[in-house]
Amino acid sequence: MKRNPPAGVPLVHASPEEVFQVITDAASQDPAKIKYSSERLKELLEMTGTYDALSEISVQQTVPLLVRQQAIIQLKNNVTNFWRSRKILTEQRQRIKEHCLFLVGEPDDLIAQCNETIVAKLARYEYPAHWPNVLPDLVNIINNNITARYNGSPSNFIALRRALELVNAILKEGMSQRMLTGVRTVVQIVKQLHPLLQAHYITVANSLASITPETAFQPQATEEIFLAHLIYKCLAKNAAFMYRQRGQEPEFEPWINDFFQSSVLQLKSLSELRINLVLALQGKLESEPIPKRCVATLNRHVYLFGKLFRRLQAPDAPQFIKLPLSDDLVYYYWSKVVQATESPASCIEDSPTAVFPIRFLVQCMVIFKGSVAQWAPDRKGRGQNGQILPRQFVEDAVKLLVTRFIPLNSADMEAWMADPEEWVNAEESEEDHWEYELRQCAERVLMTLASQCEIYVQPLLKRTWDEMRELPAVDLPVIMQKEALYCAIGRCAFPMRHSIPFDEWLQTNLIPEAQGTSTSSPILKRRIGWLLGQWIGHESSKPNNPRLWEILTHLLQDRGPGTDIVVRITAATAIRECVDTLAFELDVFRPFISTIVTELLRLIAEVETSECKGRIANCLNTVIERAELDIVPLMSAIVEPLPQMWFAAGEDWAFKAKLLHIVGNLCKSAKQHSTPLASLVVPMVQDSLSPAAKVQLEEDALEMWQTALRQTTTIESDNGQVGLVELLPVAVELLSQNLDVLGSVVSLVESYLLLDASRVLQTCSSQLFNGFVIGLKNAVSIDQKQMMSVLELLAQLAPPHVYAEAIHQSGLFAFIVKALYDDEAQAGLMTMYIYFLARVAIADKQVFQQLVSLAAPAINMSETLVWEGIMSQWWNRFDNMSEPRYRKLTAMGIASLVSTGRPEVLDRLSSEVCNLWLDVFSEIKEAHERAEEDPSGLTLYWDKPAEDLFVDYEGTAEFDRRKTIYDNDSVRTTRLTQYVGAKINEAEAACGGGAVLQAQWLAKADATVLKQIQDSLTGKY
DSSP states (O other): OOOOOOTTOOOOBOOHHHHHHHHHHHTSSOHHHHHHHHHHHHHHTTSBTHHHHHHHHHHOTTSOHHHHHHHHHHHHHHHHHHTTOTTTSSTHHHHHHHHHHHGGGOOOHHHHHHHHHHHHHHHHHHTTTTOTTHHHHHHHHHHHHHHHHTTTSOOOHHHHHHHHHHHHHHHHHHTTOOSHHHHHHHHHHHHHHHHHHHHHHHHHHHHHTTOOTTGGGSHHHHHHHHHHHHHHHHHHHHHHHHHHHTTTOTTHHHHHHHHHHHHHHHHHHHHHHHHHHHHHHTTTTTTOHHHHHHHHHHHHHHHHHHHHHHHHHTTOHHHHTTSTTHHHHHHHHHHHHHHHHTSOGGGEESSTTSSEEHHHHHHHHHHHHHHHHHHOOOTTSOOSTTOOOOHHHHHHHHHHIIIIISSOOHHHHHHHHHOHHHHHHHHHTHHHHTTTOHHHHHHHHHHHHHHHOHHHHHHHHHHHHHHHHTSOTTSHHHHHHHHHHHHHHHHTHHHHTTTSOHHHHIIIIIHHHHTOOSTTHHHHHHHHHHHHHHHHHTTSSOSOOHHHHHHHHHHHHOOSTTOOHHHHHHHHHHHHHHHSSTTOOHHHHGGGHHHHHHHHHHHHHHOOSHHHHHHHHHHHHHHHHHHGGGGGGGHHHHHTTHHHHHHHTTTOHHHHHHHHHHHHHHHHHHTTSOOSHHHHHHHHHHHHTSTTTHHHHHHHHHHHHHHHHHHOSOSSOOTTSOOGGGGHHHHHHHHHHOGGGHHHHHHHHHHHHHHHHHHHHHHHHHHHHHHHHHHHHHSOHHHHHHHHHHHHHHHHHSOHHHHHHHHHHTTHHHHHHHHTTOTTSOHHHHHHHHHHHHHHHHHOHHHHHHHHHHHHHHTTOOHHHHHHHHHHHHHHTGGGOOSHHHHHHHHHHHHHHHTTTOHHHHTTIIIIIHHHHHHHHHHHHHHHHHHHHSOSOOOOGGGOOOTTSSTTOTTSHHHHHHHHHHHTOHHHHSOHHHHHHHHHHHHHHHHTOHHHHHHHTGGGSOHHHHHHHHHHHTSOO
16 A cells, blocks of 8 residues: 655646546557556656546546546556555545446446446445445445336346446455454445345346246346346355354354255256256257357356355365255255266267356366265265265266266367377366366266275275276277276275285286287376376385386387377376385386486477476486485486586476476485586576576575585586586675575585685685675574674684685674674674684684784774673673583683783683683583493583584585584694693793783682682693
């Protein structure tokens, strides 16, 4: 919602004449006028008076229709954005609302539809407080015209239609609200409207009984049905809303029950009327537009009832079947399915004027499926809710589905032949649209029956399987029958798992059938591949029979007679489903890996659509993941075609994302083996992060890049090919340019440092630290902490003199020491600053001092003040350090600073520093004593790595690098007491001798503390 213009900005009032001219030009055919009007209109829409003018134009019947349409389109698209602006819309609001109601008599459909949207949106804001008359005025129009129409008086059909459409739009908009005040408003609307609308529906519906094949030729018959349809649309929304609110509004329940019961009876009546009309008018509907429109409108009305029933059923089927006559409804719907199968095939078409439109039959099946589980018998034959499906009913239903609706029909075969890939894509996406396709819906009904009525369905399918398996798959009718049966068995794989001897079936039937070479063989071969994927994928059998892989490999690679691209694509998908199971055994699969990988790559190049390429790439990806090291010998063969695939894909980002996953998985499989993957990773990442592709491929490319870094042993080029070092500048650039993926980029930088920190710093140290400064200033906390963790690692891996100048020039060191004075900074982040400073101090105390000295003027502080800030936080953050190894790191760091002889450090020696050392000395001593008491070989608790130190790195080359760095960390390998003792000696030398240190600083210490320090320094640990 746009707000008022900024205060002080004068508001310009638009000229009505100019608005009219601009809209006239926008509706013209002159490109120059259209361009100018479009630009000027943007300015006018920010002025007061524009919306009033647009509204005024839209209602003027003398204005050309195209201009009126353009005006109301602009009003619809923009008025709600400014509706609450007190400056742009003031007293004009009332006139706009009046114009909206004036358009109730509008004959033009486009203007009326735009007006519906405007009224619905404005009513949501304004009713009832600021537009109390909108619904009463519309209801009056409806009441008056209904009364007149059915009492023989003159009535206005257009006004009645528009008023009903507006009420429907207001209800639809209002019922989308979730705020309590909005819901309460809708409750009141429903209570007021429902009785009136129901009475009107009864009046109009009574007139429908007079519709006959003869009266269908009269336009009034279509009008009557259309009026009934409009009223029922409003009633259906009320009913669905009341059904959802029945818990909060118990008074709705009788309404719901009565309305549902009357709707069931009305549906039966209207459905039979429609069927009888179509049967009587066959041969005339295509040539006679008036009865055709009458039947099509009646079909819409019948379908609307089913939409309401499904809306009530879908969220709570057990509650739905408790509604009065729900069982009659479900059985009626199924009776129409049965009647359709007993009628000529021509009666079932995807047409509103068919005897049994496919859309209607699908609706019948969906509603039947939604209720059948509630009536299904348990294993002892008992049903739920007092209902039960008889055995004969279930068996008849299954036979009907398998013989009439599940088999492929002529339309399927034509689509297969016309565009095989698109046909496969439609089949594979059936999960998304089974409620709209007859065959797919029939399959889901069968699955429900098999799951809920297993005691009936399983024996029937087994008997059918026994009968069919001996029939040779040579003739087309037998192939079609077997295809449908195999579909049914695949859909019911889990219930059928104990009935069918799968291994025997493979050997005796499926292998020979998969070898078929007739022109009809692809039909069954495609279904065999699909069946194997379903059977194994649903764990009805294990994927460890070599015969299984023989069949699938044959179907994938066969290019002789009796096969086609559909068979190969289906086989690829089946391979993925069989490989991606818990019971998968690599040893059985191993002999087939080379052929399968080769054929999948060949198939990717062979198919043309993005969906098929992506689907097969998924299969290859899964094979690579499960085959693990067996992929290594095939690596070159896999990698070789990928660059051509990548660049040939152009802007097919979805397929490119699949290829990125493939290369990432190849990197994982390759591990430390020598492969040409770097030369592939580099151009793919560069292309993926280009401006055109960044949004679509960025995350996938970063993930693949990360995998390559973790698995490689070098970032340098190999054998003249490009190396991952070429991507280092890209990673560094991303540090400062893309905060959305900062966490991923920092991980990349970390991997580069683990591989070769010196090379990284030689290549781009200045850019690297500049990027860290930007990130630390602007990133979220979790990314800031990750960056500090990487900086600590860098300070551990590289000598300070390599990066000291860059860390100063970038302002990073100054930023960190200044941040120590930020009272609002998070304690965790401040603690990580200290870890980094401790690493630098341990590595080179002289460099540390130089960095402090250079940072002081950069942040307008004295050097002493900078040191004070460092020392204060060093002590203050110590209690935040939960991990013992970090406490030891801090103790070593402060010892290194003590050795500098800086007075700011030594001033705290007798108190904070000695106390810090004593704490860590005690922890280490206690750990050693416990280990001696329990010589079980357990790691000392203070020596354990952090839980997340090696997370996600197991099995990678980076894991070994991390472990080596951890094992050789000076914090682990150095004995703290010896280290501190040596640094105290250095401090004595730096400040003029032990006597000076004692007199000026240690004399202030508690004698007991000094004694404990001395005992620790000379002790066993």
